[in-house]
Amino acid sequence: MVEVVKPAGNFVRKALVVAEIEARKLRHDPTELVTRAIQPILWLLVFGEVINQARLIPTPGLTYLQFLAPGILAQSVLFISIFYGLATIWERDLGIVQKLLTTTAPRTALVAGKALSAGIRAISQMVIIYVLAIAIGVGMDLSPLSIIIVAILVLLGAAIFATLSLIIACLVRTQERFMGIGQMITMPLFFASNAIYPIALMPDWLKAVAYGNPLTYQVDALRDLMITGGTTEFGIVLDLAILFVFAIALVLIGGRLYPRVAR
Amino acid sequence: MIETRGLTKSFGELVAVDHIDLDVAEGEVFGLLGPNGAGKTTTIKMLNTILPPTAGSARVDGHDIIRQQAQVRASMGYVPQMLSADGSLTAFENLLIFAKLYDIPRTTRVERVDEALRFMGLDEARDRLVRTFSGGMIRRLEIAQSTLHRPRVLFLDEPTIGLDPGARRTVWQLVERLRDDFHTTVFLTTHLMEEADALCHRVGIMHKGKIVALGAPSKLKSDTGSQSLDEVFMHFTGEGVEAFGSYRDIERTRKTARRLG
Numbered sequence: 001m002v003e004v005v006k007p008a009g010n011f012v013r014k015a016l017v018v019a020e021i022e023a024r025k026l027r028h029d030p031t032e033l034v035t036r037a038i039q040p041i042l043w044l045l046v047f048g049e050v051i052n053q054a055r056l057i058p059t060p061g062l063t064y065l066q067f068l069a070p071g072i073l074a075q076s077v078l079f080i081s082i083f084y085g086l087a088t089i090w091e092r093d094l095g096i097v098q099k100l101l102t103t104t105a106p107r108t109a110l111v112a113g114k115a116l117s118a119g120i121r122a123i124s125q126m127v128i129i130y131v132l133a134i135a136i137g138v139g140m141d142l143s144p145l146s147i148i149i150v151a152i153l154v155l156l157g158a159a160i161f162a163t164l165s166l167i168i169a170c171l172v173r174t175q176e177r178f179m180g181i182g183q184m185i186t187m188p189l190f191f192a193s194n195a196i197y198p199i200a201l202m203p204d205w206l207k208a209v210a211y212g213n214p215l216t217y218q219v220d221a222l223r224d225l226m227i228t229g230g231t232t233e234f235g236i237v238l239d240l241a242i243l244f245v246f247a248i249a250l251v252l253i254g255g256r257l258y259p260r261v262a263r
Numbered sequence: 264m265i266e267t268r269g270l271t272k273s274f275g276e277l278v279a280v281d282h283i284d285l286d287v288a289e290g291e292v293f294g295l296l297g298p299n300g301a302g303k304t305t306t307i308k309m310l311n312t313i314l315p316p317t318a319g320s321a322r323v324d325g326h327d328i329i330r331q332q333a334q335v336r337a338s339m340g341y342v343p344q345m346l347s348a349d350g351s352l353t354a355f356e357n358l359l360i361f362a363k364l365y366d367i368p369r370t371t372r373v374e375r376v377d378e379a380l381r382f383m384g385l386d387e388a389r390d391r392l393v394r395t396f397s398g399g400m401i402r403r404l405e406i407a408q409s410t411l412h413r414p415r416v417l418f419l420d421e422p423t424i425g426l427d428p429g430a431r432r433t434v435w436q437l438v439e440r441l442r443d444d445f446h447t448t449v450f451l452t453t454h455l456m457e458e459a460d461a462l463c464h465r466v467g468i469m470h471k472g473k474i475v476a477l478g479a480p481s482k483l484k485s486d487t488g489s490q491s492l493d494e495v496f497m498h499f500t501g502e503g504v505e506a507f508g509s510y511r512d513i514e515r516t517r518k519t520a521r522r523l524g
Binding site for chain 2: 013014020021024025027031088093094095098099100101102103104105154259262263
């Protein structure tokens with residue numbers, strides 16, 4: 001038993017230390033949290049309001065803004081997290097990755113720490129989007145249990161996309177190649193999901209892609225929990241299970257590949 | 264304390280490190296001397312477990328670098344060539360994070376960090392953001408980060424690259440004090456003859472992946488009838504140090520120098 005508990009405790013402790021680096025940085029300079037808030041605000045206020053007025057996209061049972069708000073939360077979590085691969089390459093160029101790798105911390109714990117770092121930023125987006133959605137009169141579900149599960153979903157989404165991004169960085173290893181691939185996958189992840197329109201509107205081939213996309217399951221659960229009268233297509237338990245499996249698998253793969261970026 | 268046997272690393276066709284055999288004694292300051300691209304950094308990266316060797320073996324503090332990586336990491340500290348302290352954190356925070364990563368117990372953590380700051384002459388700058396530091400201060404902070412857990416072996420990759428002569432001498436003095444006070448074995452790389460001369464008990468001259476000469480700087484000079492290590496280097500390689508360096512190495516060196524301002 002002790003043999004299992006000890007490494008597990010060490011894993012959690014080291015992951016938290018890596019996340020603490022991010023928290024301390026943001027405390028010294030929180031301006032990025034503010035500038036990062038602008039994009040979701042534009043999506044909700046401009047895109048959301050226009051489509052809402054024009055009733056271009058049918059969203060049964062919900063106003064378009066209600067439908068959109070969870071999608072925009074998932075989107076901003078995705079956009080923040082997908083940047084972590086680039087940050088990994090920067091940290092490699094500065095020698096920070098090399099130094100982390102030569103400490104006694106398990107490599108999966110370093111990667112899990114990065115996933116959690118993305119989560120810290122993602123939670124700040126969650127706060128901003130809740131405030132904004134309430135301000136523009138979107139009917140939000142504010143029961144504490146819903147908010148807690150939304151936070152877990154946000155952390156899971158951040159972990160999945162930050163780790164995916166880190167894995168890509170470890171494979172391509174240079175900024176230039178990462179920039180190309182980063183853009184190549186971010187938009188498809190976003191558009192091949194239920195974030196801004198229902199899956200029912202998609203052609204069959206795109207539906208197939210959307211069902212393989214973790215963002216779809218994140219949005220599905222968020223839509224049920226964030227919005228009064230929101231519904232889920234797959235069920236919250238299945239959504240959470242799928243996201244957990246994605247997150248754990250990606251952290252394990254990331255832990256294997258992380259040393260490669262320093263070579 | 265460090266031993267390598269036939270240690271080799273190839274990248275495709277290029278043999279960066281070619282069957283090197285080295286023995287570094289406990290408490291020794293050993294320098295790998297050579298131009299950019301000679302294979303010095305690759306050697307350090309194999310010894311500190313970042314790079315797996317293509318062939319051969321090595322031990323650090325008695326632990327095998329392939330089969331006992333966790334033990335190797337626990338007994339060593341590493342300061343990379345690039346400036347790796349986090350500019351957006353304070354000196355104290357930079358050290359605190361590493362104290363936690365190295366499992367220094369909560370009760371002694373802050374004490375140990377403050378002691379390291381004093382040792383490095385950074386106690387006045389404790390709560391300043393590192394991005395306001397001079398290059399020499401950053402280097403000292405990095406050495407503090409990598410020695411918080413009192414490692415038996417310290418790897419320094421080009422420890423004074425981009426530093427002005429005054430800051431360079433301060434770093435040398437600190438390395439000597441680490442060896443005197445804690446009996447730390449120091450394995451460093453440098454392309455500065457002056458640094459090898461001032462700091463190292465023994466140097467290995469590295470040229471195109473091979474160790475072409477090995478011994479105390481004074482002995483190498485007398486053996487070859489040279490006035491300086493520069494001449495020793497010329498003697499063994501037939502070329503001056505300035506004749507080397509790939510585009511990528513030079514680009515990286517310049518980047519580091521730029522960050523140091």
